[in-house]
């Protein structure tokens with residue numbers, strides 16, 4: 184079957200539109216955070232996997248950090264264990280930690296690995312416990328207590344923050360033939376497991392690997408104002424105001440925080456995009472159309 188002239192022209196135009204991006208991102212690292220809320224159906228998941236393989240094939244190094252919050256939630260529900268969150272972070276008891284490790288390190292990680300490998304890639308699935316590549320410490324969460332006129336520490340259990348990432352270990356994989364697929368579980372100095380929000384791991388990973396881009400795939404079109412309009416051109420102060428007035432809440436809190444931290448630490452740009460849109464990752468990287476919320480070093484959102 185031959186292409187008619189119009190279709191052939193459109194096809195060539197698409198490739199030409201992608202050319203400057205292919206050149207610019209050659210050999211560069213892109214950290215992609217695949218949120219549990221973006222893993223909504225089988226076709227989308229398979230499309231995501233093919234996009235990752237395409238990136239690798241054209242000479243870009245994708246590093247996937249995945250979440251799985253809703254998937255953890257549904258197993259906890261089946262086990263009759265209540266899910267509780269503080270500032271978008273799951274309160275993690277020892278019992279919950281076992282479920283988190285089972286779901287993130289097992290089910291979700293291996294599903295993504297398998298989909299990428301079926302699409303022709305060489306994905307290598309790990310948690311931060313492998314080779315001790317994500318060292319973590321217990322996260323201290325503080326809250327203002329106006330009654331006591333001071334802030335107090337809230338214990339949310341086995342929730343961690345990233346202390347260090349073994350750059351060389353991840354780089355060896357990603358600059359070789361492999362595609363690292365990383366579950367956000369950290370290891371303490373005593374060998375204990377820590378549940379870390381996946382956005383925070385992805386942000387730190389992008390910083391440590393000096394990535395060109397951090398892409399956060401979620402279930403919403405971008406950072407929105409109170410009327411649901413995707414926001415552009417915000418300063419850090421405006422972000423702080425949006426947090427204070429409750430426009431940014433829940434799971435968007437760690438997301439926006441890690442995006443801001445990443446660009447402050449040298450990552451060229453961070454993007455919060457809608458993972459429910461097929462091939463959102465490719466559209467973001469290779470086309471002139473902006474998708475979702477862009478955060479750059481000039482603090483423009």
Ligand SMILES: Nc1ncnc2c1ncn2[C@@H]1O[C@H](COP(=O)(O)OP(=O)(O)O)[C@@H](O)[C@H]1O
Nearest residue numbers: 218219220401402403406407430431432434435
């Ligand atoms: N200002 C905001 N703009 C967009 N989404 C927001 C905002 N504030 C809170 N959210 C919530 O954050 C959610 C995304 O975070 P989260 O549920 O943790 O996703 P993921 O699993 O992809 O990390 C959105 O679905 C939305 O409900």
Ligand SMILES: CC(=O)N[C@@H](CCC(=O)OP(=O)(O)O)C(=O)O
Nearest residue numbers: 218219250251252272273380381
């Ligand atoms: C401490 C904490 O909240 N950890 C998250 C880890 C998974 C995650 O971040 O998943 P999403 O990206 O899909 O939300 C959790 O237990 O849900």
